[in-house]
Amino acid sequence: MSDSKAYAREIFGSRVLPPPRLTRLVNRLRALLGSLHRRTAPPPLRVVESLLLGLGDNRILGLLVSLEIPDQLTRPMTVDALAETTGTDPDALDRVLRYATVRGFLARDGQGRYRANGVTQTLRQDQINSWRPWVEFATSGYFWDSWQHVDAALRPEGESGTQAATGATFFDYVHTVAPETGAVFDAAMTAGGRLNGIAVAKGLKWRGVQRVCDVGGGQGAALESLLRLHPELEGVLFDLPTVVARALPIVTTGALAPRCRIESGDFFVAVPPNCDRYLLLAVIHDWDDARAGQILRSVREALRPGAQAIVVENVLSDRPRDDFATMSDLLMLVLATGRERTAAEYAALFDAADLDLTQTNSLATGATAFVLARR
Numbered sequence: 001m002s003d004s005k006a007y008a009r010e011i012f013g014s015r016v017l018p019p020p021r022l023t024r025l026v027n028r029l030r031a032l033l034g035s036l037h038r039r040t041a042p043p044p045l046r047v048v049e050s051l052l053l054g055l056g057d058n059r060i061l062g063l064l065v066s067l068e069i070p071d072q073l074t075r076p077m078t079v080d081a082l083a084e085t086t087g088t089d090p091d092a093l094d095r096v097l098r099y100a101t102v103r104g105f106l107a108r109d110g111q112g113r114y115r116a117n118g119v120t121q122t123l124r125q126d127q128i129n130s131w132r133p134w135v136e137f138a139t140s141g142y143f144w145d146s147w148q149h150v151d152a153a154l155r156p157e158g159e160s161g162t163q164a165a166t167g168a169t170f171f172d173y174v175h176t177v178a179p180e181t182g183a184v185f186d187a188a189m190t191a192g193g194r195l196n197g198i199a200v201a202k203g204l205k206w207r208g209v210q211r212v213c214d215v216g217g218g219q220g221a222a223l224e225s226l227l228r229l230h231p232e233l234e235g236v237l238f239d240l241p242t243v244v245a246r247a248l249p250i251v252t253t254g255a256l257a258p259r260c261r262i263e264s265g266d267f268f269v270a271v272p273p274n275c276d277r278y279l280l281l282a283v284i285h286d287w288d289d290a291r292a293g294q295i296l297r298s299v300r301e302a303l304r305p306g307a308q309a310i311v312v313e314n315v316l317s318d319r320p321r322d323d324f325a326t327m328s329d330l331l332m333l334v335l336a337t338g339r340e341r342t343a344a345e346y347a348a349l350f351d352a353a354d355l356d357l358t359q360t361n362s363l364a365t366g367a368t369a370f371v372l373a374r375r
Contacts, residue, residue, distance in 0.1 A: 017202050020362035027366055031322040053103075060100050061123075062139030065132050069097075070123040073106065076113035129194050133187035142166055142173065142181060143335075150334045161334040170336045171286075175242050186246060190221040196281045196312060197225025199363040204310065204371075206230050213238055213275040215267055215299060216283040220244075220251040220260065227256045235260040236272050268294045271302045278302065278309045282367075285313050285328070286338040289349060296353035303374040309355065311370040312363065316342045324366060346370060 018026075038046055064070060067086045079097060083090040101108045107117040122131045137143065145165035152164035162170040166177065174182035200222070213236040214223045223235040237244060237251060241264040251260040263272050268291065271278065278299050284292045299309045314325035329340035341349070343360075350357050350372055359371035 017198065017364045020203065020364055020366075023364055023366050024362065027323055034322055056099060057103055058139055060096060060103070061105060061135050063096060064100060064105060064120075065123055065135045065139075068125075069106070070116065070120045070132075071125055073114060073116040073120055076109055076111075076115040078113050082114065129191050131188075131191050133184055133191060136184045137188040140181060140184065142178070146170075146334050153333050158337070160336055162336070175240065179242075182242075183246070186219055186243070189218045190248070193218055193221030193281065194225050195365060196367070197222035198229065199365045199367065200279065200281070200310065200312060200369065201226045201229040203361055203363040204369060206233065209276045210234060211236065211275045212277040212279060213272055213302075214279045214281070215271050215295070216280065218243060219246055220248045220262075222279065222281050223260060224248060224250055224256060227251075227259055233259065236263055236275055237261070238263050238265065238267070238272055240264060240266070267298055269298060271298050273302050274304065275302070276307050278307070279312070280309065281312045282314075284311055284338075284346075284349070285332060285340050286336050288337045288339070291337070292349060293353055296350065296355060300353055300355055300374050305374075307374070308358075309372040311346070311350075311372060312367050313346070313370075314340055314366065315346065315368045316340045318342055318344075343368075 041049065067088070069082065069086070072082065072085055079094040080090050082088075082097070083093045086093065097106065097108075097114050100106050101114070104117070104119060106120045107115050109115055121127065122129075123135065124130060125132060142162065142165060146161035149161040149164035152159045153161055160170060162168070162173060166173050168177045174185045210232075211234045212223075212226065214220070214226075215238050217223055217237045217239055220235075220237045223237055227233055227235050235251070235256075237247060237260060244262050244264045247262055248254075250256050252262060265271070267283075280295070280299070284295065287295065296309075296311075303309060314323075314328055316325045316329060317323070320326065325340045332338040332340065347357055350370065354375045355372040356375050357370055358373050361369040361371065363369055
């Protein structure tokens with residue numbers, strides 16, 4: 001197996017990158033099965049399940065991570081052995097792990113021992129792209145407080161749940177007010193960035209592209225994936241000064257540094273010039289239409305003849321659907337001032353920024369890549 005294929009396998013958590021058509025089919029099947037599961041329960045039970053399962057899943061995942069159980073399950077272990085290493089009561093821990101097994105977070109063998117499954121493995125700290133930071137982010141105190149204050153987003157002034165809970169906008173809070181939370185958020189975005197980078201690297205054609213700029217690229221995780229899988233490319237990582245100051249060593253001083261330039265600035269004002277492609281990976285959904293339009297216009301001004309902008313987002317269906325885009329849209333309402341959008345809403349946003357939509361690509365992650373050119 002080539003180094004690039006091995007890397008993609010480790011990041012994506014699968015032997016192969018699924019074709020976009022299969023991803024769409026699987027997502028629709030999952031939504032259908034979930035709908036059937038809910039519809040077969042009496043309404044009172046649906047109410048209780050909805051109230052308790054989401055709460056239970058969040059807290060139990062947080063407990064598994066804080067007790068470092070995924071790291072310990074390198075082999076099947078009895079609950080007594082796990083209780084000894086975690087300093088917990090065996091009976092209480094068994095009840096927690098039984099719930100975690102039912103919810104698919106780990107497994108249990110015929111001898112009653114607990115063992116790791118795919119979910120458990122992705123939460124280990126020694127994984128190349130551990131999703132442990134996502135659990136730490138989504139089980140943090142300010143995250144829960146933001147959900148408790150989601151009613152603020154329903155008022156005419158439109159304050160986000162995070163702003164109502166902390167007194168600061170989400171990005172101000174994680175970058176300035178509480179930078180320790182920003183480190184966890186950055187790590188979570190790094191995990192998602194590597195995944196998005198592979199999907200873009202495999203899902204788009206790169207012939208004729210020499211230099212690509214990742215706008216709002218965080219610590220450079222997506223660029224890391226892209227440059228690993230396309231050795232002919234050069235990269236520009238662009239984000240706020242406080243963000244790129246924490247860029248991954250591999251793009252600053254490591255193996256990819258000779259092909260990666262780090263630049264800081266404000267994408268509401270301008271982005272670096274002279275690139276063949278500008279990536280905006282899950283950036284536009286963070287902002288309302290006015291601010292999103294500012295970002296797109298900044299990118300438009302940087303586009304030279306023949307250059308492209310690639311906007312990657314999860315697209316809302318025209319009718320309500322049980323999918324990640326619907327879930328993410330609610331999360332944007334709680335945390336920030338952004339939103340997920342339908343394909344028509346994205347088209348209107350691009351048109352208002354004087355950008356022509358030249359192509360639409362489905363990616364293996366289920367997201368959509370909009371290919372844009374300067375009008």
